[in-house]
Amino acid sequence: KQEVTQIPAALSVPEGENLVLNCSFTDSAIYNLQWFRQDPGKGLTSLLLIQSSQREQTSGRLNASLDKSSGRSTLYIAASQPGDSATYLCAVLKGGGNKLTFGTGTQLKVEL
Amino acid sequence: EAEVAQSPRYKITEKSQAVAFWCDPISGHATLYWYRQILGQGPELLVQFQDESVVDDSQLPKDRFSAERLKGVDSTLKIQPAELGDSAMYLCASSFLGLAGARETQYFGPGTRLLVL
Numbered sequence: 131k132q133e134v135t136q137i138p139a140a141l142s143v144p145e146g147e148n149l150v151l152n153c154s155f156t157d158s159a160i161y162n163l164q165w166f167r168q169d170p171g172k173g174l175t176s177l178l179l180i181q182s183s184q185r186e187q188t189s190g191r192l193n194a195s196l197d198k199s200s201g202r203s204t205l206y207i208a209a210s211q212p213g214d215s216a217t218y219l220c221a222v223l224k225g226g227g228n229k230l231t232f233g234t235g236t237q238l239k240v241e242l
Numbered sequence: 243e244a245e246v247a248q249s250p251r252y253k254i255t256e257k258s259q260a261v262a263f264w265c266d267p268i269s270g271h272a273t274l275y276w277y278r279q280i281l282g283q284g285p286e287l288l289v290q291f292q293d294e295s296v297v298d299d300s301q302l303p304k305d306r307f308s309a310e311r312l313k314g315v316d317s318t319l320k321i322q323p324a325e326l327g328d329s330a331m332y333l334c335a336s337s338f339l340g341l342a343g344a345r346e347t348q349y350f351g352p353g354t355r356l357l358v359l
Contacts, residue, residue: 134284164347173246173333173350174285219284229298230348232284
């Protein structure tokens, strides 16, 4: 059974700092990995999707990398802003049916 | 921009009552997903539809949960009877084709937060 772990569970940083969120998964036979953002009491917004054949994806201040062989992904956020405060979830896709397995998330707070 | 719609946004009910949640996916999306997210955890898939057919309901507690998507468009998730442990956020998502391995994003609705007393 695929298990997805995210470290740290919570993170508080000052505005402007660069930061890295970590995601690890136990079964490396995945099709892709996605990073989502979830604001309190809200649904999920997809940030980045990395196919299994790719090493990284970038969108604005966000960069996600994937090392499938070691079962790891990182989400790099440059020059963090208070508006980045949210919970960040990674999820992996394996097998038929497009089923995503989610991690438990990292709760990020960016302070002024 | 097209969005996944869900209602109600919040629901408070008593143990043993019946509750129902509604989801309207993005127009043209063939695949619809219902997830349950317990506070502090990631979402867990309950059921996946491809058009009107169920393709995965392995994690759906079938003794009390049911889901339908009769015309292959909107969907209803029902719990009867509700239990205290059902308190969670219920998220609906949709994707265009739902093909395994496809470079395809799932789009999530705002969720229904259920509290069972």
